[in-house]
Amino acid sequence: MTSASPALQQQVTLVELVDRVLNKGVSLTGDITLSVAGVDLVYVGLRLLLASASTLDRLDAE
Amino acid sequence: MTATEALYVYGVVPEATHPGLFADVEGIAGGRSVRLVEAKGVAAIVSPVPLGDFEEEALEQHLRDPAWLEEKVRAHDRVLAAAVGRVTVLPLRFGSIYRGEDHVRTMLAERDELADDLVRLDGLEELGVKALLDTSVLRGRLESARGADVAAGSGRAYMLRKGFERELDAEVRTFAATCADESHARLAAASVAARANPTQAPEVAGGDMILNGAYLVRFDAEEKLRSAVAELAARYGDDGVSYELTGPWPPYNFVEEGET
Numbered sequence: 001m002t003s004a005s006p007a008l009q010q011q012v013t014l015v016e017l018v019d020r021v022l023n024k025g026v027s028l029t030g031d032i033t034l035s036v037a038g039v040d041l042v043y044v045g046l047r048l049l050l051a052s053a054s055t056l057d058r059l060d061a062e
Numbered sequence: 063m064t065a066t067e068a069l070y071v072y073g074v075v076p077e078a079t080h081p082g083l084f085a086d087v088e089g090i091a092g093g094r095s096v097r098l099v100e101a102k103g104v105a106a107i108v109s110p111v112p113l114g115d116f117e118e119e120a121l122e123q124h125l126r127d128p129a130w131l132e133e134k135v136r137a138h139d140r141v142l143a144a145a146v147g148r149v150t151v152l153p154l155r156f157g158s159i160y161r162g163e164d165h166v167r168t169m170l171a172e173r174d175e176l177a178d179d180l181v182r183l184d185g186l187e188e189l190g191v192k193a194l195l196d197t198s199v200l201r202g203r204l205e206s207a208r209g210a211d212v213a214a215g216s217g218r219a220y221m222l223r224k225g226f227e228r229e230l231d232a233e234v235r236t237f238a239a240t241c242a243d244e245s246h247a248r249l250a251a252a253s254v255a256a257r258a259n260p261t262q263a264p265e266v267a268g269g270d271m272i273l274n275g276a277y278l279v280r281f282d283a284e285e286k287l288r289s290a291v292a293e294l295a296a297r298y299g300d301d302g303v304s305y306e307l308t309g310p311w312p313p314y315n316f317v318e319e320g321e322t
Binding site: 013014015016017018019020021022023024025026027028030031032039041044047048049051052053055 | 068071073074116117118121122125126128131132135136138139152153154155156157158159160161165169173176179190259262265266267308311314315317
């Protein structure tokens with residue numbers, strides 16, 4: 001249905017993954033907790049996607 | 063298990079789940095070491111991770127490394143994907159780590175709602191559907207439907223053209239909202255539960271997203287949602303709308319918000 005490049009397809013899949021694995025799901029207080037470390041996973045996910053998008057830009061420019 | 067290891071927990075499944083489901087899948091720290099830890103009728107999907115990489119400080123550092131994080135996020139999903147559609151899976155959010163099996167068992171025993179959620183979501187999985195609108199296709203269609211009533215050339219024609227463009231913009235916005243609502247309603251009718259999430263920015267979505275939906279379906283009823291997507295693609299395809307279906311996923315969008 002879409003004619004996106006393989007690189008963009010992979011990016012789209014990563015978006016789906018980040019949207020679920022980092023932003024959703026049952027959150028439990030583990031022995032080692034990311035919240036204690038002051039880590040906001042939604043923010044971490046956003047940073048990952050931006051890093052990935054800028055990698056794509058570089059690939060496109062090449 | 064040694065003092066330098068901890069257990070990463072991916073998700074929770076019914077106690078009777080066959081551990082063989084995970085025999086061939088690589089864990090988040092590598093190796094075929096995914097197993098189940100049971101308590102109170104439920105089982106946690108776990109694998110050992112080195113504390114050197116997963117203790118607070120090290121983990122916080124790793125989270126800043128996009129390559130490391132992407133690999134681990136994919137691993138988390140890969141392990142759960144081995145079970146989706148075969149047994150009911152409650153997906154945990156990334157990064158639940160315990161210092162041993164006893165600690166995992168204590169957690170399972172304390173969280174009665176895990177067993178309740180497994181019953182509520184019994185035999186169900188999630189599918190994702192996103193709709194993107196190619197506005198140039200839609201504008202072209204709307205323009206030709208209006209006919210060539212705006213001749214080019216004069217200053218007056220330029221002013222008419224500007225007004226025409228504004229009307230087209232408004233029509234595109236109205237179409238996008240209506241199409242998103244109708245698509246979501248059609249997909250919701252083909253599923254057990256539905257959720258429309260906020261749409262993603264064009265930079266990450268790869269276009270103008272008008273719908274970002276998650277749909278809960280029975281393991282054996284995926285086809286019903288797939289045909290609903292095909293039907294929508296046939297109805298709105300000429301208007302520049304394309305649909306992308308992903309999954310099956312564990313029901314990330316349908317588990318209760320846990321207390322933290």
